[in-house]
Amino acid sequence: MTRDSPANFMDGAIPAGLLATVRSKRPLIHHITNGVTINDCANITICTGAAPVMAEAPEEVAEMVAAAGALVLNIGTLSATQVEAMLAAGRRANELGIPVVLDPVGVGATRFRTETAQRILDTLDVAVLKGNAGEIGVLAGTGGSVRGVDSGGIAGDPVETARECARLTGTVVSMTGAVDVVTDDRRVFLVGNGNPAMDRLSGTGCMASSVTAAFVAVADDYAVASAAALAALGRAGERAALEARGPYSFRTALFDELAGLTPDDLTGHARIEER
Ligand SMILES: Nc1ncnc2c1ncn2[C@@H]1O[C@H](COP(=O)(O)OP(=O)(O)O)[C@@H](O)[C@H]1O
Ligand SMILES: Cc1ncsc1CCOP(=O)(O)O
Ligand SMILES: [Mg+2]
Numbered sequence: 001m002t003r004d005s006p007a008n009f010m011d012g013a014i015p016a017g018l019l020a021t022v023r024s025k026r027p028l029i030h031h032i033t034n035g036v037t038i039n040d041c042a043n044i045t046i047c048t049g050a051a052p053v054m055a056e057a058p059e060e061v062a063e064m065v066a067a068a069g070a071l072v073l074n075i076g077t078l079s080a081t082q083v084e085a086m087l088a089a090g091r092r093a094n095e096l097g098i099p100v101v102l103d104p105v106g107v108g109a110t111r112f113r114t115e116t117a118q119r120i121l122d123t124l125d126v127a128v129l130k131g132n133a134g135e136i137g138v139l140a141g142t143g144g145s146v147r148g149v150d151s152g153g154i155a156g157d158p159v160e161t162a163r164e165c166a167r168l169t170g171t172v173v174s175m176t177g178a179v180d181v182v183t184d185d186r187r188v189f190l191v192g193n194g195n196p197a198m199d200r201l202s203g204t205g206c207m208a209s210s211v212t213a214a215f216v217a218v219a220d221d222y223a224v225a226s227a228a229a230l231a232a233l234g235r236a237g238e239r240a241a242l243e244a245r246g247p248y249s250f251r252t253a254l255f256d257e258l259a260g261l262t263p264d265d266l267t268g269h270a271r272i273e274e275r
Contacts, residue, residue, distance in 0.1 A: 019228070019266055027051070029069065032085055033056075033074035033206065034206065037207070041072070044207040044210050061088050062089060062091075071101070099128070104139060105149050107135045108146035128172045128173075132205055133158060159188055166183050172226055191271065194233075235269050235270065239253075
């Protein structure tokens with residue numbers, strides 16, 4: 001940044017207003033998600049101010065999603081039956097205009113994950129694609145490395161990778177990392193909130209999808225809502241790091257700090273730069 005090109009920071013009142021709206025509307029967030037972090041996702045949804053439900057039987061997902069404000073599809077521990085449920089829930093969500101958030105956990109690590117993420121993107125109208133850098137690099141086709149569920153990095157520039165992925169998929173792309181990149185190709189938001197402790201805990205990426213879904217459920221602008229959600233979670237992470245002694249006390253503090261996060265605090269501390 002130079003003196004001639006001052007950073008254009010989003011007014012903190014925008015994410016703060018969305019946080020307040022989540023809490024007043026308390027949207028239901030239907031998750032079809034992995035067995036590793038499912039409980040964290042339920043509780044982080046509550047701490048955000050929304051209401052979670054986890055339902056994945058193909059027999060009931062279309063009925064359940066009809067009552068939801070947003071649907072999270074997370075492929076972290078996918079199976080053929082679960083994929084069938086994701087497509088059925090997603091189709092119904094699309095019919096009803098309910099936004100779908102896709103977390104392509106581990107895409108690129110195996111053929112089944114890559115084919116499934118691609119199939120979901122080809123079949124459904126996905127509102128937000130939220131992944132770590134490696135996952136987004138894989139889906140952008142520009143080069144991304146994924147080992148298990150961890151990002152091994154991307155080949156090129158992060159902003160260009162996320163924009164290419166948004167162009168290719170027609171979704172809002174929310175690429176997490178030390179600085180999150182959220183883009184609908186036309187606009188780019190860089191979210192500076194967060195703490196490195198968030199990277200030392202399994203589940204923060206999945207939780208980012210749940211918080212994103214809660215914000216997207218109450219907003220029309222999915223890019224702004226996605227950036228606001230990451231600012232809120234990141235701000236909770238900053239506050240949690242001040243009181244934690246290690247990864248597990250950090251985890252507890254992250255839930256407590258998000259539950260206690262006030263719109264005023266977010267107004268003052270959200271760091272969302274628009275490029
Ligand atoms: N080094 C970091 N500094 C600050 N925040 C981070 C850092 N690494 C990850 N985060 C935050 O942690 C959450 C999960 O991101 P990430 O670790 O990229 O996801 P995943 O768990 O899917 O790999 C996001 O909200 C992101 O902003
Ligand atoms: C470890 C693991 N294995 C399959 S899903 C999962 C959790 C991934 O969580 P996150 O992407 O949020 O770190
Ligand atoms: Mg992830």
